[in-house]
Amino acid sequence: MIYRSTKGTAPEVSLEEAVVKGLAPDRGLYMPERIPTLPKEFFDRLPKMSLPEMASEIAAALFGEDVEPDKLKALTEDAMNFPIPLVKVSDNILSLELFHGPTLAFKDVGARFMARLLGYFNRDNKDRMVNVLVATSGDTGSAVANGFLGVDGVRVFVLYPKGKVSPIQEAQFTTLGRNIEALEIDGTFDDCQSLVKQAFLDKELNDAMMLTSANSINVARFLPQMFYYFYAWAQLAATGADMDKVVVCVPSGNFGNITAGLIAKRMGLPIKRFIAANNANDIFYQYLKTGKYSPRPSVQTIANAMDVGDPSNFARVLDLYGHDHAAITNEISGCTYTDEEIGDTVCDTLEQTGYQLDPHGAVAYRALKEYLKPGETGIFLETAHPAKFKATVEEITGKEVAIPERLAAFMRGEKKSVELPADFAAFKSHLLKMV
Numbered sequence: 151m152i153y154r155s156t157k158g159t160a161p162e163v164s165l166e167e168a169v170v171k172g173l174a175p176d177r178g179l180y181m182p183e184r185i186p187t188l189p190k191e192f193f194d195r196l197p198k199m200s201l202p203e204m205a206s207e208i209a210a211a212l213f214g215e216d217v218e219p220d221k222l223k224a225l226t227e228d229a230m231n232f233p234i235p236l237v238k239v240s241d242n243i244l245s246l247e248l249f250h251g252p253t254l255a256f257k258d259v260g261a262r263f264m265a266r267l268l269g270y271f272n273r274d275n276k277d278r279m280v281n282v283l284v285a286t287s288g289d290t291g292s293a294v295a296n297g298f299l300g301v302d303g304v305r306v307f308v309l310y311p312k313g314k315v316s317p318i319q320e321a322q323f324t325t326l327g328r329n330i331e332a333l334e335i336d337g338t339f340d341d342c343q344s345l346v347k348q349a350f351l352d353k354e355l356n357d358a359m360m361l362t363s364a365n366s367i368n369v370a371r372f373l374p375q376m377f378y379y380f381y382a383w384a385q386l387a388a389t390g391a392d393m394d395k396v397v398v399c400v401p402s403g404n405f406g407n408i409t410a411g412l413i414a415k416r417m418g419l420p421i422k423r424f425i426a427a428n429n430a431n432d433i434f435y436q437y438l439k440t441g442k443y444s445p446r447p448s449v450q451t452i453a454n455a456m457d458v459g460d461p462s463n464f465a466r467v468l469d470l471y472g473h474d475h476a477a478i479t480n481e482i483s484g485c486t487y488t489d490e491e492i493g494d495t496v497c498d499t500l501e502q503t504g505y506q507l508d509p510h511g512a513v514a515y516r517a518l519k520e521y522l523k524p525g526e527t528g529i530f531l532e533t534a535h536p537a538k539f540k541a542t543v544e545e546i547t548g549k550e551v552a553i554p555e556r557l558a559a560f561m562r563g564e565k566k567s568v569e570l571p572a573d574f575a576a577f578k579s580h581l582l583k584m585v
């Protein structure tokens with residue numbers, strides 16, 4: 151498969167090059183040149199398949215030309231080796247719990263797949279050192295750091311905004327050591343993301359070391375996120391629900407997760423429509439309403455993994471729909487909620503249904519409550535375990551959230567980080583010291 155840039159002015163590349171480069175040299179995002187459709191026979195079998203089985207068939211359709219079949223199957227099954235249950239919350243709304251992986255957030259899926267794929271591409275390049283740069287508002291850093299921990303030939307730099315991630319999130323990428331370095335940036339998430347973007351465009355840096363991204367910019371992180379849309383659909387189909395009226399709602403920040411779902415739909419998955427749920431950072435919501443895309447600095451909210459002022463995968467959404475605003479609004483609607491509304495939703499849902507939402511899932515659950523039409527069934531992606539936002543959730547509900555042992559173990563580790571200003575020159579000279 152060939153990958154092309156959304157800007158269309160960079161050369162087309164192979165999967166390996168797209169993964170190793172991350173961002174295209176013209177600052178566009180790589181997209182597969184064509185989106186394969188899966189046969190009806192595949193969808194007939196889907197309700198009886200396990201997650202690793204269906205993931206490896208979907209992976210074969212996307213990456214089969216670029217990775218040896220048995221290796222692709224093994225690495226996909228290994229990456230997807232944890233449960234993703236679909237849990238009924240209220241009458242016509244179900245939660246796809248994406249938080250049963252190693253760091254208890256959905257980003258484990260993409261990060262684990264990408265780490266294994268990069269490991270595969272590195273097998274013939276024993277001397278190659280790939281430096282992964284990842285900007286995080288909390289969850290990406292932990293998923294990527296844990297996904298790549300101990301992978302040969304890969305070094306990971308996690309950039310995170312000082313004082314703006316929860317202690318549990320911070321512990322998950324600052325206590326690992328080995329090939330993982332945490333960079334504590336005196337600035338916002340957008341500053342971190344901007345430093346990473348500048349690094350990819352800096353000629354001197356790129357000549358000195360091989361750099362790639364593990365944000366959802368990277369196709370190897372972003373595309374595998376489609377696997378669980380198929381799995382959600384399959385689990386629902388197995389219950390005998392009306393499968394013509396399935397609505398999927400995704401709590402969105404950089405829009406990698408929902409874009410993977412949009413591509414799943416292109417591959418033939420019959421999802422009726424999508425809702426992109428925003429917190430107060432409602433840039434996409436405003437785009438849907440006005441047709442104008444106006445990025446602006448992010449504001450801090452209690453769903454902080456969605457505090458994004460210029461969603462990087464917006465370029466992919468535009469690309470998928472040929473920049474046609476009407477086509478986009480036909481398949482995707484939006485919503486935006488304040489912290490107060492998010493908090494009320496966490497509280498009310500716990501009281502009325504017994505289901506403990508995290509603040510991100512709450513944004514999406516509320517959207518389904520408000521916007522599902524009669525006869526539709528809603529699935530929302532519950533992107534993180536509520537314990538990852540323990541302090542916030544407890545303050546809202548007044549009830550204790552138990553910390554799973556996997557998270558508690560991170561908290562016992564020793565924090566190690568390098569403090570840097572939000573300044574590209576300082577960041578660059580730090581990286582160059584590693585060569």
Ligand SMILES: *Cc1c(COP(=O)(O)O)cnc(C)c1O
Nearest residue numbers: 289403404405406407455533534
């Ligand atoms: C990253 C993240 C999101 C947003 O996902 P995008 O792919 O960036 O839209 C939502 N919820 C949680 C918990 C996250 O970590």
